[in-house]
Amino acid sequence: MTRVALIDDHESVRLGLQGACARADDQQVAFSGSTVTSYLDWRTFSSSPPADVVVLDLTLGDGTTVTENVSRLVRDGSSVIIHSVADRPAAVREALAAGAAGVVSKSSRIDDVICAIHTVSRGEQLNNVEWASAVEGDRDFADAQLSARERDVLRLYAAGLPLKVVAERLGVAYSTAKENITRIRVKYVDVGRPAPTKVDLLRRAMEDGIVSPTGLEAETVTTGGDGER
Structure with missing residues (x-):
């Protein structure tokens, strides 16, 4: 109920x-x-x-x-x-x-x-x-000035993939993908749109047209291998 x-x-x-x-x-x-x-x-x-x-x-x-x-x-x-x-x-x-x-x-x-x-x-x-x-x-609302790499990381990560899988798909080290997520969060904070959780990152990615409900890599946002929601 x-x-x-x-x-x-x-x-x-x-x-x-x-x-x-x-x-x-x-x-x-x-x-x-x-x-x-x-x-x-x-x-x-x-x-x-x-x-x-x-x-x-x-x-x-x-x-x-x-x-x-x-x-x-x-x-x-x-x-x-x-x-x-x-x-x-x-x-x-x-x-x-x-x-x-x-x-x-x-x-x-x-x-x-x-x-x-x-x-x-x-x-x-x-x-x-x-x-x-x-x-x-x-x-003012939509632009957090993400780089092309940061947009790629956000697209996959916000859609539900564990950060380790995101790194593998993009051919980068796990530490690099993690650093990208950190920078993405900082940039969203800087424009007044904080995204402390994975669900918040999905919301920001949808707002900015980086992902859409019909184009998600995963059907739902789940706990990934990095243990974050």
Whole structure:
């Protein structure tokens, strides 16, 4: 059962999503409210575990920022889907950079939102029109100035291959491939898009068009021979 939290300052939106989740056999709405703070307060007082997926409105009425809201939820242990009218690409990019797993437009069918919850609950990234339009052509967001070698290493490593196999495929020493991964992480930090885990590196590679869901070398990101996720 996927535990879902709905955070939107429009009650009608929350009620619609809550009804749709109730119709799904494997989704349970654990919380419905208008702010991230109210959700985290509820978590504290109820001693409930974090929701598996939080469906979050891009802009709330309490004066909080997109980065603040997404970062707090990700740090708390939830995956975040932005549910928005998607007419503010800069804000959507900000949410993705803060760690959101993807975005679904409020103009989408309710079944699309439910499918997005399914996708994210499996640890996968959303790759839809809203997501693509938010990052396409934005050099400040997309360009970490990776070299050709670093892009090759990231493409294979983020797609699920152990670092040892990446080195073998590229004909370089393991230590060289490892050094490339270190430099890649430093470069992403430098542009405000940290990637401390292998899943984060996959997200960055997808954002930059280095890998795509249809072109992954492995079907899922798994623990490789280097012991990293």
